[in-house]
Amino acid sequence: MNKTITFTINGQQQTLEVxxxxxxxxxxxxxxxxTGTKRGCDNATCGSCVIIMDGKAVKSCSMPSEKADQKNIFTIEGISKGMHLHVIQQELIQSGAIxxxxxxxxxxxxxVALFDQKPNCSETEIITAINKHLCRCTGYEPILEGTLKAQKKLLG
Ligand code: FES
Ligand code: FES
Known part of the structure; x- marks a missing residue:
């Protein structure tokens, strides 16, 4: 039986039948x-579908949609402010991580979820977070470099 759920996504409330x-x-x-949320493996392995739900990074390909009821969700479309990119996005671009x-x-x-929860997290914690994501192109070093620069800026 279909279920009606209500949630907030990128600051806007939605009610949908799922x-x-x-x-x-x-x-x-x-x-x-x-469509900024990407489908890679579709089996909870590659991390390309990760969104933020109630402050936590979650894989949307393995999350039943009913669980979104009453949740606060952000997708990549809600991370930048219009044309103004989040500092993490800016630094990943600068480091050639894309x-x-x-x-x-x-x-x-x-x-974003990691730095919101723990702005001062260690490099090891950052590497653990990045390791949950498969990147076929960059070799990860530019991703780590950009992330460390972004953390420094966010910490001021
Ligand atoms: S699409 Fe690969 S983890 Fe969700
Ligand atoms: S898969 Fe990471 S930049 Fe192409």
Whole structure:
């Protein structure tokens, strides 16, 4: 039986009817047309579908959409302020950490959630967070470099 859920996404409240078994990625991409959330493996492995739900980075490909009820969600579309990119996005660009860009939304969301929860986190914690994401292009070093620069800026 379909269920009606209400949640906030990128600051806007939404009420939608969802079919049982629908994953959050389908709701985000197909019903809300927020296609910045990428589908890679579709089996909770690659991290490209990561969004932020109630402050935590979660894989939307393995999250039943019913679980979004009453939650506060951010996708990559809600991370920048209009044309003004988040400092993490700016530093990843500066460090050459974006090539095809397919992994980037998931990585940015992962790092935004991490720095919101623990602004002073260690390099090891950052590496652990980045390691949850598959990047076929960059070799990870530019991602880490950009992330460390962003952390420094965020800490002021
Ligand atoms: S698409 Fe969700 S983890 Fe790969
Ligand atoms: S930049 Fe292409 S997969 Fe990461």
């Amino acid at each position: 079919e049982p078994g629908t994953m959050l990625i389908d709701l985000i991409r197909d019903q809300l047309n927020l 090539q095809c860009g397919f992994c980037t939304p998931g990585i940015v969301n992962e790092l």
